[in-house]
Amino acid sequence: xxxxxxxxxxxxxxxxxxxxxxxxxxxxxxxxxxxxxxxxxxxxxxxxxxxxxxxxxxxxxxxxxxxxxxxxxxxxxxxxxxxxxxxxxxxxxxxxxxxxxxxxxxxxxxxxxxxxxxxxxxxxxxxxxxxxxxxxxxxxxxxxxxxxxxxxxxxxxxxxxxxxxxxxxxxxxxxxxxxxxxxxxxxxxxxxxxxxxxxxxxxxxxxxxxxxxxxxxxxxxxxxxxxxxxxxxxxxxxxxxxxxxxxxxxxxxxxxxxxxxxxxxxxxxxxxxxxxxxxxxxxxxxx
Numbered sequence: 001x002x003x004x005x006x007x008x009x010x011x012x013x014x015x016x017x018x019x020x021x022x023x024x025x026x027x028x029x030x031x032x033x034x035x036x037x038x039x040x041x042x043x044x045x046x047x048x049x050x051x052x053x054x055x056x057x058x059x060x061x062x063x064x065x066x067x068x069x070x071x072x073x074x075x076x077x078x079x080x081x082x083x084x085x086x087x088x089x090x091x092x093x094x095x096x097x098x099x100x101x102x103x104x105x106x107x108x109x110x111x112x113x114x115x116x117x118x119x120x121x122x123x124x125x126x127x128x129x130x131x132x133x134x135x136x137x138x139x140x141x142x143x144x145x146x147x148x149x150x151x152x153x154x155x156x157x158x159x160x161x162x163x164x165x166x167x168x169x170x171x172x173x174x175x176x177x178x179x180x181x182x183x184x185x186x187x188x189x190x191x192x193x194x195x196x197x198x199x200x201x202x203x204x205x206x207x208x209x210x211x212x213x214x215x216x217x218x219x220x221x222x223x224x225x226x227x228x229x230x231x232x233x234x235x236x237x238x239x240x241x242x243x244x245x246x247x248x249x250x251x252x253x254x255x256x257x258x259x260x261x262x263x264x265x266x267x268x269x270x271x272x273x274x275x276x277x278x279x280x281x282x283x284x285x286x287x
Contacts, residue, residue, distance in 0.1 A: 009286040016025065018268030019022050019283075026197065026226040033055075034142070035223075035262075037055060037081070038255050038258060038259060039255075039259055040054075040055045040056065040057055040251060040253070041251070041255045042064050042065065042252065042256040042258075042259050043057050043061060043062070043064070044058075044059075044061065044064075044128065044252065044256040045059065045061055045252075046064075046250075046251065046252050049251050049252060049255070050251075053264060059081075063252070063257045064253050064255065065253075065257075065260075066123055067250060067252065067253040067256075068147055068242070068250075068252075068253035068254070068257040068260075069257070070252065071253055072230075072238070072241055072242075074230050074231055074233070074238075076235075076257055076260075078218075078233075079233050079234060079235045079238035080235060080260075080261075080264075082232060082233060082234050082235075083217055083234040083235045083236075083261075083264075084146075084264070085124045085148065086152060086216060086223075086234060087153050087212075087216040087217045088123050088135040088213075089152045089155070090150070090151070090155040091209045091212045091214075091216075093155030093156035094154075094155045094163055094208060094209070094212045095205055095208055095209055095212070096156070097155065097156050097157060097158040097159075098158050098160060098163040098164045098167055098208060099167055099193075099197075099198065099201070099205060099208075100193070101158040101164050102163075102164050102165075102166075102167035102168040102170075102171055102172060103122075103167075103193045103197055105117050105120075105164070105168050106167075106168045106171035106178075107171060107179060107192075107193075107197070108189060108191060109188075113184060117168075120164060121163075121165060123159060124161045124165075125163045130204045132225070135150070136226075141190075143224075145152075145226055146226065146227060146228045146232065147226075147230075147232070148227075148228055148232070150222075150226045151216075151219075151222050151223065151226060155212070159221040162254075163208040163211070163212070166207065166208060167201070167204055167205075167208065170201055171197060171201065171204075172202035174197065174200055174201070178196050178200075179192055180194070181263040182196055185208050187241055197248050203264075203275045204277055206272045207275070209272065210268060210269060210272050213265075213268050214265055214268070214269070217235070217261075217265055218236065218265075219234075219236065219262065220236040220237070220240070223236060223237050223238060224240075225254030235257075235261045236259065239254060239258060239261065240258055242257070244257055277287055
């Protein structure tokens with residue numbers, strides 16, 4: 001009897017594992033279906049997009065990609081360049097400014113350190129819409145409206161408390177003996193930050209860079225508020241240009257360009273995937 005029970009337990013465990021993986025596969029298909037439908041619709045003729053829920057087009061056509069790329073007053077490639085410029089600038093600004101601020105909070109001692117750190121964390125609870133009007137008035141008086149400056153300059157001023165907190169937690173896990181050894185060798189705070197802390201913090205910096213790039217690339221509200229000239233549009237505003245309230249929207253071109261706008265995000269994520277996983281796994285651990 002005991003032998004039968006010991007033989008049945010592995011079989012029951014394998015059955016549970018099989019059911020578990022089957023449920024995960026079904027859930028993955030359900031979540032991926034809208035994305036796959038959009039991809040399939042980008043190759044369908046305009047008349048077949050909403051005529052069937054099938055993922056396999058009855059006939060393949062690249063007309064939507066040609067219309068989307070050059071069908072507006074400005075080439076969609078211009079929108080790509082604008083988004084790449086804004087996103088890459090925001091990545092550089094966030095990584096530099098937030099890492100410097102986090103280094104000060106995590107490794108240095110100064111008056112009111114705990115108060116300023118708590119105040120910085122308090123900004124996480126402040127909705128973006130609360131500061132939108134004061135920021136807009138400020139940038140309007142500076143003459144920055146309809147430029148990329150309102151979207152980029154705040155990133156160089158450590159305006160994202162989330163990334164500061166993330167980097168603070170990672171910096172605190174680095175042994176302080178390294179700082180003491182650097183001081184004995186004659187390194188000041190700046191050289192210690194640049195030659196020791198940053199090289200050891202690549203996973204956390206990559207995590208901040210990836211999230212900054214994705215959030216900036218996908219941002220619609222910020223460019224909508226500050227950009228008026230179509231030559232300055234990002235890809236999100238460019239996609240909105242295909243949607244017409246009169247019912248003459250070019251859905252094929254919209255789906256085609258939406259598919260293309262996903263490629264930089266996937267590429268950026270896949271390139272830094274290992275560092276992202278390491279950063280999330282080690283952030284907050286005590287070394």
